[in-house]
Amino acid sequence: xxxxxxxxxxxxxxxxxxxxxxxxxxxxxxxxxxxxxxxxxxxxxxxxxxxxxxxxxxxxxxxxxxxxxxxxxxxxxxxxxxxxxxxxxxxxxxxxxxxxxxxxxxxxxxxxxxxxxxxxxxxxxxxxxxxxxxxxxxxxxxxxxxxxxxxxxxxxxxxxxxxxxxxxxxxxxxxxxxxxxxxxxxxxxxxxxxxxxxxxxxxxxxxxxxxxxxxxxxxxxxxxxxx
Amino acid sequence: xxxxxxxxxxxxxxxxxxxxxxxxxxxxxxxxxxxxxxxxxxxxxxxxxxxxxxxxxxxxxxxxxxxxxxxxxxxxxxxxxxxxxxxxxxxxxxxxxxxxxxxxxxxxxxxxxxxxxxxxxxxxxxxxxxxxxxxxxxxxxxxxxxxxxxxxxxxxxxxxxxxxxxxxxxxxxxxxxxxxxxxxxxxxxxxxxxxxxxxxxxxxxxxxxxxxxxxxxxxxxxxxxxx
DNA sequence: GTCCGTTTGTGAATGCGTTCACGTGCGAAC
DNA sequence: GTTCGCACGTGAACGCATTCACAAACGGAC
Numbered sequence: 001x002x003x004x005x006x007x008x009x010x011x012x013x014x015x016x017x018x019x020x021x022x023x024x025x026x027x028x029x030x031x032x033x034x035x036x037x038x039x040x041x042x043x044x045x046x047x048x049x050x051x052x053x054x055x056x057x058x059x060x061x062x063x064x065x066x067x068x069x070x071x072x073x074x075x076x077x078x079x080x081x082x083x084x085x086x087x088x089x090x091x092x093x094x095x096x097x098x099x100x101x102x103x104x105x106x107x108x109x110x111x112x113x114x115x116x117x118x119x120x121x122x123x124x125x126x127x128x129x130x131x132x133x134x135x136x137x138x139x140x141x142x143x144x145x146x147x148x149x150x151x152x153x154x155x156x157x158x159x160x161x162x163x164x165x166x167x168x169x170x171x172x173x174x175x176x177x178x179x180x181x182x183x184x185x186x187x188x189x190x191x192x193x194x195x196x197x198x199x200x201x202x203x204x205x206x207x208x209x210x211x212x213x214x215x216x217x218x219x220x221x222x223x224x225x226x227x
Numbered sequence: 228x229x230x231x232x233x234x235x236x237x238x239x240x241x242x243x244x245x246x247x248x249x250x251x252x253x254x255x256x257x258x259x260x261x262x263x264x265x266x267x268x269x270x271x272x273x274x275x276x277x278x279x280x281x282x283x284x285x286x287x288x289x290x291x292x293x294x295x296x297x298x299x300x301x302x303x304x305x306x307x308x309x310x311x312x313x314x315x316x317x318x319x320x321x322x323x324x325x326x327x328x329x330x331x332x333x334x335x336x337x338x339x340x341x342x343x344x345x346x347x348x349x350x351x352x353x354x355x356x357x358x359x360x361x362x363x364x365x366x367x368x369x370x371x372x373x374x375x376x377x378x379x380x381x382x383x384x385x386x387x388x389x390x391x392x393x394x395x396x397x398x399x400x401x402x403x404x405x406x407x408x409x410x411x412x413x414x415x416x417x418x419x420x421x422x423x424x425x426x427x428x429x430x431x432x433x434x435x436x437x438x439x440x441x442x443x444x445x446x447x448x449x450x451x452x453x454x
Numbered sequence: 455g456t457c458c459g460t461t462t463g464t465g466a467a468t469g470c471g472t473t474c475a476c477g478t479g480c481g482a483a484c
Numbered sequence: 485g486t487t488c489g490c491a492c493g494t495g496a497a498c499g500c501a502t503t504c505a506c507a508a509a510c511g512g513a514c
Contacts, residue, residue: 009471015426019405033491042407045491046473053493061492062480078426079433086425093324100320103405103422108429147432148425171435172428178246178330180269188431190424195330197417198313198375199242199305201399202335204415205374206306208398236501260461272461273503280463288462289510 006077010051015107016041017048018074025067033064075108085112085144087170089161090153091121091131094176098150099126109148113140117157134161138168148172155179162189233304237278242334243268244275245301252294260291302335312339312371314397316388317380318348318358321403325377326353336375340367344384361388365395375399382406 020040024032034052038045052058052065055077059065075081086109088095098104099111114131116122124131132140140146149170151158158177165173172188175181178196183189247267251259261279265272279285279292282304286292302308313336315322325331326338341358343349351358359367367373376397378385385404392400399415402408405423410416 007471011427011430012423014430015420015423016407018426020407035491040407042409044473046475047471049492050472050494057493059492060480061478062482062490064491077430079429080426082433084425084429084432093327097320097324098421101421104425107422107426109422109425148428150425172432174424174428180243180247180267182269186435188428188435190428192419192421192424193242194325194328194419195334195336196239196242197401197419198311198331198336198377199245199307199334200238201375201401201415201417202306202311203238203241203304205311205399206309208413208415234501262461271503273505274501276461276463277502284463286462287510288508289460289512291461 004054006054010054011078013041013043013047013051014074014078016043017051018071018078018080021067021071021074025071029067031064032067032070034059037065080108082108084109084148085146086110086148086150087113087115087137087140087144087146087165088150088152089115089134089137089165090151090157090177091116091124091126092152092154095152096126098152098176099129112144112146115140117153134164137161137164141165141168141170146170148174151175151177151181153177231281233281237281238305240268240270240274240278241301241305243270244278245298245305245307248294248298248301252298256294258291259294259297261286264292307335309335311336311375312373313337313375313377314340314342314364314367314371314373314392315377315379316342316361316364316392317378317384317404318343318351318353319379319381322379323353325379325403326356339371339373342367344380361391364388364391368392368395368397373397375401378402378404378408380404 017037020037021032024040034045034048038048041048055073058070058073086104088099088111091099091114095114095116099114104111111127111129114126114129115134115137116131117134119133122131122133147170149165149172151161151173153161155177158175158179159181162173162175162181162183166183166187171186173181173183175189175191178193181189244264247264248259251267261272261275265275268275282300285297285300313331315326315338318326318341322341322343326341331338338354338356341353341356342361342364343358344361349358349360374397376392376399378388378400380388382404385402385406386408389400389402389408389410393410393414398413400408400410402416402418405420408416
């Protein structure tokens with residue numbers, strides 16, 4: 001059962017489990033059942049058990065999982081036992097926010113370098129790190145042995161920044177710019193688009209409104225059903 | 228074929244198509260094939276065709292899709308023909324960034340109200356909107372007829388803010404706080420966790436490193452295969 | 455009006471992820 | 485040492501999403 005590849009969907013939930021487990025460890029919870037973890041993570045217990053079974057056989061039947069041990073195993077699997085230096089490109093509103101985000105440091109990530117194309121921003125110190133010009137990108141990547149880059153530039157600049165990053169040896173990119181990026185197959189790319197999330201909400205919101213309208217029109221029929 | 232429910236996965240891609248189409252419309256592209264749109268959106272053409280087929284039969288065989296008309300149809304389906312007032316709770320680093328994010332306005336969302344629990348932040352004006360105390364939340368929701376709320380508070384405050392929002396009548400919530408929220412079934416909830424994305428990248432990054440190590444160890448075997 | 459190249463729309467096949475349901479094994483109690 | 489109840493681990497069933505592959509249909513050329 002070891003050495004199965006871990007499904008993408010599971011990888012996406014491991015950080016959620018980890019967060020819940022760390023909270024449990026901070027209170028005085030030594031052991032947790034799949035049911036308990038499921039509730040804390042907002043999923044169902046079968047999913048928890050199947051997800052964790054990909055990591056190995058870490059539970060004890062009749063008891064549950066040892067919280068501290070499971071934290072360790074998930075950290076190890078996610079590669080959070082080492083510290084990852086991160087470079088952020090584009091220090092606008094969002095870049096500022098990310099550079100100062102405490103959640104990164106708590107989870108093994110360190111904002112090691114900041115770059116921006118705008119001379120007015122260069123030189124500013126954010127979260128204890130000085131913003132450097134875009135041309136320093138490759139040098140910074142080598143100097144700090146950076147494997148992960150974050151793009152917070154405007155959409156128009158995003159592809160060029162991604163190219164610079166991959167050329168400099170960055171192997172994983174997190175893209176916040178609203179643009180489709182092309183990178184070599186060896187580079188991992190994930191994207192977060194803030195406005196897309198809102199648009200998805202708007203879709204379901206509108207649908208709910210439409211449903212209400214239909215229901216309103218059918219009020220008489222509904223009443224006839226006496227419910 | 229009309230009135231099929233639109234799959235969730237498709238809803239998630241419609242904003243991407245929309246963005247690509249708007250860019251095309253700004254240049255002088257009147258018509259686009261599924262192949263062309265697929266490239267611009269970073270997916271394959273079969274997916275584009277199937278996705279668009281859920282909206283209706285808007286393409287022309289042998290020609291493709293009319294860009295302007297398709298933009299209109301996707302906007303209509305996503306509910307972007309109307310303007311959505313949005314409330315943001317928690318005006319820290321990230322809240323600031325979102326309040327000033329231009330991408331929202333461009334896509335039919337208007338930051339109508341800001342609230343924060345910290346008296347030091349209350350009164351500040353961000354993006355032309357004054358930050359109000361948390362107790363004004365319900366009043367602001369009614370005043371501006373707000374259906375969509377965004378949570379950027381620390382994790383500890385997130386559930387209480389979500390409760391206030393739902394009580395006030397907010398029907399969709401976008402949660403940036405690293406916490407699992409519970410809301411009534413009638414309320415839509417989506418979440419974005421910035422550090423989770425990085426953790427997923429770290430997982431694949433570590434796996435790549437491990438693979439490299441294995442490959443290195445198997446160098447002789449690989450050479451024997453003469454590839 | 456007919457033919458031809460192109461591109462859509464969509465059933466069918468495939469693959470992935472979730473859920474179910476139950477055998478298995480462990481700890482605790484006595 | 486034996487019994488009992490609990491919770492894990494997992495094969496099987498199910499459902500959703502993606503991909504394939506092709507018939508249908510449109511525009512343009514002549």
